[in-house]
Amino acid sequence: MTFDRRHYVPVVKWKQGEQKALEVLTPASKERITPLIEIAPIDWDFENEMPKKTVDEHLVNFGETLVRSWPHKAFIDLLYLHPSERMTSGLHPLAYILQEARARHNPLVPVTSSERDADYNAEVVASNQLDHLGAAIRITERDFDSLQPTIDSLLGALQMNPEQIDLVVDHGYVDPALLTRTTLFLTGLIDNLPYLHAWRNVILCGTGFPKNLSDVSANSVDQIDRTEWIIWKRIMRAGTVNRNPIFGDYSISNPEPFEGDPRFINMSANIRYTAEDKFIIFKGQITRRYGSAQYHQLARQVVSHPEYSGRNFSAGDLYIDDVAQNNDGPGNATSWRKAGTNHHLTYVANELSTVTLP
Known part of the structure; x- marks a missing residue:
């Protein structure tokens, strides 16, 4: 499927908050979105120096969760699972996940990259032979210096043509200080992509959201530039690229997964709220x-902010207003990730449908 240029491809970490955020999107928002789902890494047991779960335990409910949260087309990426992982049955985890989705008539397009091994890519080939959905290739900064050989190698391994493939240009985190430089670089990169006009879709993905909020003071309201959105708009409005990329981002997350020992992490209550060209952080x-209990006060700060979208804007906004009025909550990190992500996905889907483009 070729996407309309106002379509939206968010990278979604497959955790409970994000799953619930997808589940409660309105039908109108769902029509404009095709998520790129990342299976989260298996949590580490720091006390016993071993994984907390086997890969079977980690993926056991994937099919049921998928059909409940997102019974629509999506991309799926297992980049955080170790290449040696296998299900007890001997199945490759990617084969297991695609099998679970297939059994529920839930179309998934597998994502690969230059870092995947031959076994992973063999499963991508097998999935296309069964589902005829093609694949996605994700290129990142490590690939930018050798695009042609990297892409040609992957096309050979996948036994597919560019017309069967969605190319995801993932520029990762962009510091606001590097916004102009990155915009110029990505403009040139897009125009020099091998087989530029042949790809099924070209998706530009990144984020301005930092790895943590340590630079935001306690008991404050701060903001962070949505560099990925600003860059995409500048590229589109300049009208100089030879192919318009589809917009993608990391919602209200940084690309890097959390890896710290939770026993020693002092998390602060915070609400991440997306607005025009910025994330507003209520900390x-x-x-x-x-x-x-401090989430009640933080929620009151959100609903009194001039850029609050109103309780009827999204399920996330309704929750924020209910917590502000002490009718719900106070909630925890998962419920606030659900609320913030649901608002963000709704906001961007609406934004793309109304933004002025040449």
């Missing part, structure tokens, strides 16, 4: 010391 204090 409280450390939850272990000051508790979760």
Whole structure:
């Protein structure tokens, strides 16, 4: 399927908050979105120095969760699972996930990259032979210096033509200080992509969201530039690229998965709220010391902010307003990731449908 240039491809980490955020999107928003789902890494047991789960335990409910949260077309990427992982049955995890989706008539397009091994790519080939959905190739900064040989190698391994493939140009995190430089670089990169006009879709993906919010002071309201959105708009409005990329981002997350020992991480209560060209951060204090009740006050700050979209804008906004009025909550990190992500996905889907483009 070739996407309309106002279509939206968010990278979604497959965790409970994000799953629930997708589930409660309106039908209108769902029509404009095709998520790129990333299977989360298996959590590490720091006390016993071993994974907390087997890969079977990690993926056991994938099919049921998928059909409940997103019974529509999506991309699927297993980049965080170790190449040696296999299900107890001997199946490759990618084969298992695609099998689970197939059994529920839930179309998934597998994503690969230059870092995947031959076994992974063999499963991508097999899935196309069964589902005829093609594949996606994800290129990142490590590939930019050798695009042609990297892409040709992958096309050979996948036994597919560019017309069967969605090319995801993932520029990762972009520091706001490098916004102009990155815009110029990506403009040139897009125009020099091998087989530029042959790809099924070209998707430009990245984020301005930092790895953590340590630079945001406690008990403050701050903002962070949505560099990925600003860059995409500049590229589109300049009208100089020879192919318009589809917009993608990382929602309200940084690309890097959380890897710290949760026993020693002092998380602060925060609400991440997407607005025009920026993320607004409403930050409280450390939850272990000051508790979760502070979310009621943070929610009141959101609903009184001039860029609050209103309780009827999305399920996430409704939740924020209910917590502000003490009719729900205070919630936890998962419920606030659900609310913030649901608002973000709704906001961007609407934004893309109304943004002025040449």
